[in-house]
Amino acid sequence: MYPEPGEKLIHEEEDFDFLDVLDGASSQLASDGRDYVYALLSHPSATLSDGELIVEPDYTKTKQHVFKDVALRLIEETKSLRILAVVSPNKDHLSNDGFPTWLPQWDGLRENCPGSFKCRLTSNLSFAAPGYDPPLYWYISAGKTDLHVRGYVVDVIDEVTITIRIPEHSLKRPNDRPFYEIENWPLPAAPAFRSRQNSDLKSRLSEICCTLLANGRRKPLEREYYDFCRFRHHILSCASVFDGKTPRHPIAPEGFGELCASASLAKQLHFIPEIVLANCNNRKLFSTKAGRLGLGSHLVESGDLCCVVHGCSVPLILRRDRHGYRMLGAAYVQGFIIGESGPDDGSEAFQEQEFVLF
Numbered sequence: 001m002y003p004e005p006g007e008k009l010i011h012e013e014e015d016f017d018f019l020d021v022l023d024g025a026s027s028q029l030a031s032d033g034r035d036y037v038y039a040l041l042s043h044p045s046a047t048l049s050d051g052e053l054i055v056e057p058d059y060t061k062t063k064q065h066v067f068k069d070v071a072l073r074l075i076e077e078t079k080s081l082r083i084l085a086v087v088s089p090n091k092d093h094l095s096n097d098g099f100p101t102w103l104p105q106w107d108g109l110r111e112n113c114p115g116s117f118k119c120r121l122t123s124n125l126s127f128a129a130p131g132y133d134p135p136l137y138w139y140i141s142a143g144k145t146d147l148h149v150r151g152y153v154v155d156v157i158d159e160v161t162i163t164i165r166i167p168e169h170s171l172k173r174p175n176d177r178p179f180y181e182i183e184n185w186p187l188p189a190a191p192a193f194r195s196r197q198n199s200d201l202k203s204r205l206s207e208i209c210c211t212l213l214a215n216g217r218r219k220p221l222e223r224e225y226y227d228f229c230r231f232r233h234h235i236l237s238c239a240s241v242f243d244g245k246t247p248r249h250p251i252a253p254e255g256f257g258e259l260c261a262s263a264s265l266a267k268q269l270h271f272i273p274e275i276v277l278a279n280c281n282n283r284k285l286f287s288t289k290a291g292r293l294g295l296g297s298h299l300v301e302s303g304d305l306c307c308v309v310h311g312c313s314v315p316l317i318l319r320r321d322r323h324g325y326r327m328l329g330a331a332y333v334q335g336f337i338i339g340e341s342g343p344d345d346g347s348e349a350f351q352e353q354e355f356v357l358f
């Protein structure tokens with residue numbers, strides 16, 4: 001999903017735009033949903049290149065109207081579909097007929113505990129693979145809110161874990177014991193995904209480590225892996241499963257002895273609760289038909305599609321539904337780099353198509 005040292009990392013101040021401001025402020029409170037936009041209009045980035053405000057405050061407009069106006073102006077101004085990566089589905093995401101699934105609901109992101117995973121996907125840190133510069137394509141259906149875009153299906157989701165849900169009281173005090181309760185973490189399921197059994201156990205555990213950290217590496221740093229072992233060791237210790245009789249546990253498939261040895265080398269600098277919580281809360285681990293590992297929203301199910309949409313620099317999860325596709329948010333797909341990865345069936349390129357997002 002992200003480049004390794006051979007690729008290019010771009011971090012330019014001029015890339016900072018009103019989307020970053022909206023994203024950064026979405027954890028704040030406002031009694032009127034429209035004020036998640038209007039309260040930020042004094043920020044310099046709210047003034048576009050033509051000298052006009054991105055939107056004018058108008059409380060006769062509905063919240064949906066305001067959010068849609070902002071989204072379209074951002075697409076036009078930035079000439080990208082980066083805004084799609086900001087969508088963070090809430091519990092009503094698929095049942096709210098007033099909002100298309102591709103449109104960020106700025107007043108609903110707080111409940112999803114937006115954190116480093118989402119911010120890393122959407123900030124002005126952009127990852128560009130060499131040679132990947134497809135033309136931007138989009139339009140809105142006349143009289144509707146359907147967004148037409150182009151891209152391709154990368155893979156199909158095969159299996160998913162339960163949703164990682166950390167108790168609310170642990171969000172404020174992540175070092176408390178409830179954070180490590182074994183039922184909060186679907187770690188036993190991930191190494192057992194069917195499509196990934198051709199990989200050796202150490203590789204599977206390493207990729208789980210990278211995915212939970214969303215670190216963008218093909219392999220974890222040694223110190224990251226030791227911290228991951230310490231994290232699993234702590235979960236098992238809190239569950240009191242080290243009874244000295246059973247040599248292994250689904251969370252420690254390599255065996256207690258090897259886990260303890262690796263955990264003893266941890267510095268606890270990388271795999272710390274705050275980082276893991278920000279990346280993982282309200283999300284699921286998933287495997288794909290081609291054997292990839294990923295992290296996606298709580299709505300992701302078997303059969304959903306991992307897709308690349310031209311103009312958006314991260315993979316998106318789409319679901320076929322009626323006349324088009326519903327968008328389930330961005331995904332972290334371990335090892336997948338847009339512009340470099342090709343089809344697993346040996347084809348030279350993915351098959352480009354139009355997606356109608358509604």
